[in-house]
Structure formats: C-alpha cells, structure tokens
Amino acid sequence: xxxxxxxxxxxxxxxxxxxxxxxxxxxxxxxxxxxxxxxxxxxxxxxxxxxxxxxxxxxxxxxxxxxxxxxxxxxxxxxxxxxxxxxxxxxxxxxxxxxxxxxxxxxxxxxxxxxxxxxxxxxxxxxxxxxxxxxxxxxxxxxxxxxxxxxxxxxxxxxxxxxxxxxxxxxxxxxxxxxxxxxxxxxxxxxxxxxxxxxxxxxxxxxxxxxxxxxxxxxxxxxxxxxxxxxxxxxxxxxxxxxxxxxxxxxxxxxxxxxxxxxxxxxxxxxxxxxxxxxxxxxxxxxxxxxxxxxxxxxxxxxxxxxxxxxxxxxxxxxxxxxxxxxxxx
Numbered sequence: 001x002x003x004x005x006x007x008x009x010x011x012x013x014x015x016x017x018x019x020x021x022x023x024x025x026x027x028x029x030x031x032x033x034x035x036x037x038x039x040x041x042x043x044x045x046x047x048x049x050x051x052x053x054x055x056x057x058x059x060x061x062x063x064x065x066x067x068x069x070x071x072x073x074x075x076x077x078x079x080x081x082x083x084x085x086x087x088x089x090x091x092x093x094x095x096x097x098x099x100x101x102x103x104x105x106x107x108x109x110x111x112x113x114x115x116x117x118x119x120x121x122x123x124x125x126x127x128x129x130x131x132x133x134x135x136x137x138x139x140x141x142x143x144x145x146x147x148x149x150x151x152x153x154x155x156x157x158x159x160x161x162x163x164x165x166x167x168x169x170x171x172x173x174x175x176x177x178x179x180x181x182x183x184x185x186x187x188x189x190x191x192x193x194x195x196x197x198x199x200x201x202x203x204x205x206x207x208x209x210x211x212x213x214x215x216x217x218x219x220x221x222x223x224x225x226x227x228x229x230x231x232x233x234x235x236x237x238x239x240x241x242x243x244x245x246x247x248x249x250x251x252x253x254x255x256x257x258x259x260x261x262x263x264x265x266x267x268x269x270x271x272x273x274x275x276x277x278x279x280x281x282x283x284x285x286x287x288x289x290x291x292x293x294x295x296x297x298x299x300x301x302x303x304x305x306x307x308x309x310x311x312x313x314x315x316x317x318x319x320x321x322x323x324x325x326x327x328x329x330x
Contacts, residue, residue: 011058030164031055042112050078109156145176152180155207183209194220195229
C-alpha cells in the first residue's frame, strides 16, 4: 500500500491510499452542498479517507462527525487524517456496515448524514485492479437504497441527508429516499459546462418532510468553448459559481434558499435565490405545456434542453433577460 499527502486547501491536508479512491470533485462539492450548523451532530457513510467530515468540520458545518467505513485500513486512515488536521476530538472513525448500522451505534439520532455512495452496480463496468477501489465504486457492500435506509435510521425527525450520485440513477436514489421516509427537498445537477450533459447530482433530503422539491439551476463548473459549448474552453476557466464554491466550500445563496424569485444576474446564467426555478416532470417530456405561461414576458429569450433517464425528465432552462428583468417561475 502506497500513500500520498494531498494539500486540499489552506485548512486540510489529506493522507490518501493510492490503492483506493482518491479525493475528487464529487466529495468537495458534497461538503460544500451541506448547510452550515455549528451545533450539528453528524455521520458520514462510507467515509473513505474522511475527507467530507474534515471539510465540513473545517468550515464549522457540524460540531462532530462519526465516519462510518467498512474497510479497516480506511478506518485507520480516518484516525490519522483527523489527528493530522487537529480534529481527533471531533472526528471518530467507526468500522461498521451501513446495512446494519442503527442510531444507538453512534450514540443516538443525529442532525446530519452525508454520503458519497458507490455509483455502480456490482456487475457493471470494468473490475478495478484493487479491492479497495472496487468496494468504493461498486455496490458490493451496500446499494444506494441501503445508504438511504441507514440515513433514515440515523436521522432525527427533521434531520438532513446530503448525498452525491449519478443523474442516470436518480430513480434508484429517489426510491431509496422515499422508502426510508427521507423526502428529497433540494437538488442540483452538476455539469462540466452549461451545455454539457449532467455528470453528477447533489440531493438534500429531510426525514419525515412533506413532499415538494426545489430544483436549483445547474452548477456549471467551467466556461464553455464557443465552438463546442459542451466542452470547457482552453485554457480551462472556472465559472464564477464554481470559483466561489472552491474558495469557500459553500454554495452561493441562490443554490441554498427556499422561497423567492429568480433573477438573471448575467447572460446565460439563471441564479435561484429561494424558490423552485425548474420543473421535474415524470412521463410526458413535451415542453410547450410548461413554457406557455412565459411566452408573453418581455425581453426574454427562452431555450430548453432535456435530460431524460430512467423515469425522470428534468427540464433545464437557460434564460437571458436584458436590462435586469425579473420573473417568477412556479
């Protein structure tokens, strides 16, 4: 087993096992997606190196974390990373199986659960060269439904579950959440550019919450190549939103709120301040029915694109409003 030490940012240094999965964009975005609550008691499922708890604790998004990890070698790595970053009193590694864990295992129900679960079914894709990577990437030690079930057992009433997953498996994720009585309430699709197909999805769900989900604008990570807008421009330049997230380990307010109108801050980028800006429809993907209420709005150009997979049809709107026009989208 070989190890490297990665400087994540000015707050975190991370020991990584090169035989397992190393730190990536999905883990950082998930930590940024978590709402700050200094007093929160939290659990991270399938914690790996412990990077998500480390990032959250460094930004005071929780008071303490239990990092659940089934692989003993990675539990030891979590202990070492906690000590390396001066968080041994706040971060505890727990060798356990998410399929069996219960609230009393972690000292009672918690305020927050995070997870970056394996994305791939056991027999899909190429077999990784090491067992560590295979377990991290494939659902051999728990499916997404198992991770959702664990979150449901661990959370107190009103507690939040934040996870990152693949958009093409949204149906599996939502089925798992509902079966665990954890209701999806906020969702952000992540794209390389605003014209690219989404590559990951961030979801916040709340235990025993009423139905109703805010779908924020997509997070576009890179400025697009003018000739191939689905590809990042060269040299690669982060969007303003991505730069803010990587600087602060927190999403801008327009991705976090729940009650307000949408305003266009600049051409081609819709920023959500608090209320749903997009619609999630199951079944009929015909856009005209949904778009008709917007046809008479002045100074508005509307473009649409669909991302359809499994049973979900997610409508993406890119709005261009001149002279600071604002609107409600319900």
